[in-house]
Amino acid sequence: GQGSAVFLEGEAGTGKTSLARAFLNRALDDHKDLIAATGFSDPHTGLGDPHRPFREILRVLTGDVEAQWMAGSITTDLARRLWGLLPKTTETLLDVGPDLLGVLIPPEALAARLAATGLKSEKVGERLAQAPIQQGGDPDGRKQAALFEQYGQVVRQLSRVRPLLLVLEDLQWADSGSLDLLFQLGRRLEGSRILVLGLYRPSDVAIDRDGKRHPLQKVLNEFRGKSGDLRVSLDDPRDRSFTDAILDSHPNIFSDSFRKAFFERTQGNGLFATELLRELKEKGGVSTDESGVSKEGPNLDWTLLPTRIEAVIEERTSRLPGRLLRLLQVASVEGEYFTLEAIAQVLDREPHQLIQPLSGELEKQHHLVWLHGVHRVGDRRISVYRFRHILFQEFLYGQLDGAERAYLHERTARALEDLHQPRSNSQALQLARHFQEAGLTGESISYLLSAGHQARASGAFEQSLTLTRQARALLPGLPDSEEKDRTELEILTSLSVDAWILGLAIRDPDGILSRLREVSSIVGDEDRLFWALECEFSRHHFLGEPNRCREIVDEMEGLAAASRKPNRQMAWKVWRAFNALNRGYPAEALVSLQEISSELESKIHRDILAPWIRCPLPFIHSLKALALGPLGRPAEGHGCIEESYQLLENQHDPTCTLYVRLHDHLFSCLCRTAPGGVEKRPEPTRPHGEPGHEGWRGVFQFVRGYCSEEHGDPHTRAATLEDAIRLMDAGDWLAWRPYFGALQASVLGEIGRAEEGLEIVDGSLDRIEATGERFHEADVNRVRGEILGSVSTSRVDEAEDAFRRAVSIGRDQKAKLFELRATVSLARLLERSGRAKEGRRELSRCYKWFTEGFDFPDLKEARALLAELG
Incomplete structure (x- = not known):
């Protein structure tokens, strides 16, 4: 029950792998119930090959070890332990890791292995056959988090049956998703019977990756902080x-x-x-x-x-016969791992002719390679060998000149394509590298896009973005043509999806969105052009620019009107209503949203709000709440929020859930926390650690901090709100900022920083004029009046003007809740000025309009003030 992690660090050739294998074999001898599994990262494909070491470990834990056993890579005893555990492993996957099926482990192969065990596993097999299989492709940023959670639960559950030794080799080459998974797993080792043994080269980890600290550093620091320094260094020059x-x-x-x-x-x-x-x-x-x-x-x-x-x-290599040296040089082109059948095609030999040179001479006599495993793709045998050490592969590859390398990379790529047909995309990363080295840019781009799609389908959006950026960087190598334009359009579309999920699209540092729009027009692809406009709309919304969004909505209208596709027309209506709300027309927005709700309830419109929101109706209902609250119908708005959550109960749409929670928070902020409101909601989550996600965290933190005003110290709340604003700044989140600024200013006024608050409010009003974000204009003016009244008695007239302006704006916008709130502030000011009757008359006239929401704080306050004024 003392789960832990140990890391072996050492440079190339220091014996990390040998020591790890010796430790693993001794542990298996000493502990007859131990289960061990190893996963590797690849220097050529590692960064873009999502979760590879953990996929390999899961394959081992699910009994996919026949090839390794036949090759002698694992012992018969360990293979039998793994096969005997297979029914329990499958049952555990079904119980706590169903999303791993189809993403990290192929369910068909698992079912076949389960049937082949001959163990009492019929019921488990039936459950596996009936289980819903994840097909990937839902580009929501929380999928990867769900996979990590389920992976951790699976290994923890298995460790209750058998202790686990998980070996992760070459972590310096692991993709960031694998390192994030290791990070999350490390937090859950306590109380388990799991030992993680990680191997890495410290010199590679010391080098920045893409201008940032190597992600393995964070993992090592996390383990060091929890368990002390559990590293074993093989680089100590004093240790003999x-x-x-x-x-x-x-x-x-x-x-x-x-x-x-x-x-x-x-x-x-x-x-x-x-x-x-x-x-x-x-x-x-x-x-x-x-x-x-x-x-x-x-x-x-x-x-x-x-x-x-x-x-x-x-x-060593110079003493080899020429035929063996040539064989190894050709093999070195494929990489540390190489395929006998591919090498045979490159050399125009029959595969059986290479078995003796490889397995007999180079493995047993010269100890330069070893058989890693044998498996089948359809009716074809695939025999994978591995160099005894990557330094041998690197040396042999370095002996080839540029022309020979390019020629051999192309021959190797063609051979691998042929061997893996019709599933050559399963080797997309390797093929992309070989075609790029061969100078065949078109083929390389095609396979990079395929690899990116596979990464995206598994929720590894950072890897998908990296691969698609690599494809974009190769575009100048293609001749100008219509085909090049279409390829660029596919690349830009993929980049735009990944950028939004990772929170990068607001900044758009690579100019993706503007170029996407431009190329869509060149190609004449109206679907992509409409998608580009949706992306631009979203970007300018988060930048708090409703006037610019209105211009984009007008452009959408032409495409929607010319299209016979109802989804495109529906999407335009949604964005038009959304923009009307932000520009201060809640009544107009509500009418449109109600029409949209009726259409959605009578028909199935999927993918109308961009590909990452699959269930639009909850989104629309929660958006209606943001219109209903200010319009003086908060109880009805609260009902829309509750209905949104009910609609989401049977849906797997984490991104829509995120937006519903966002609207729930904003509604509670607008209505000063409705009954059963924000404090009772679970903390919303958004994948973070990437640029852009700070904005989401900042908004949720701000609303929670502000809505706790009745229970929190104002100084603490002020600090919380200031920190939240900094997070929003870091994530370029400027939507609703005039309102957030006014709320922050009101709290600053409570702690004696009224002048500072007034400056913030004036800045909010300036921003409203510049951007057209008038949804909260009435309440911002009301806050300005409150602060003016608290600064000095000489500014009472200015305060009254601010309140009356707030009342007028609320009335013009039909925002009765904002009008009531401003009227309450005005009535209190008039009472202090000896004009209580005037204040009561104004408040009474406004209050009588309301027909619901009497349990909400604004109406309670108005009712109490009316009684106080007599």
């Missing part, structure tokens, strides 16, 4: 124990002087030490007697031995 262990792996009588010289020569590098010992034996520097005991040989001369690992590798 590792090289002594290599020497002692066989019986010997080496002297201490030999051991010291051996260590000084290798500096503790495991690969160098292993290869140097082999070199010493071959050259007579070490001899072995009849009983198998090694000792210093008669020809020992340290000065004749290589001093660098590269020299050892060069000498």
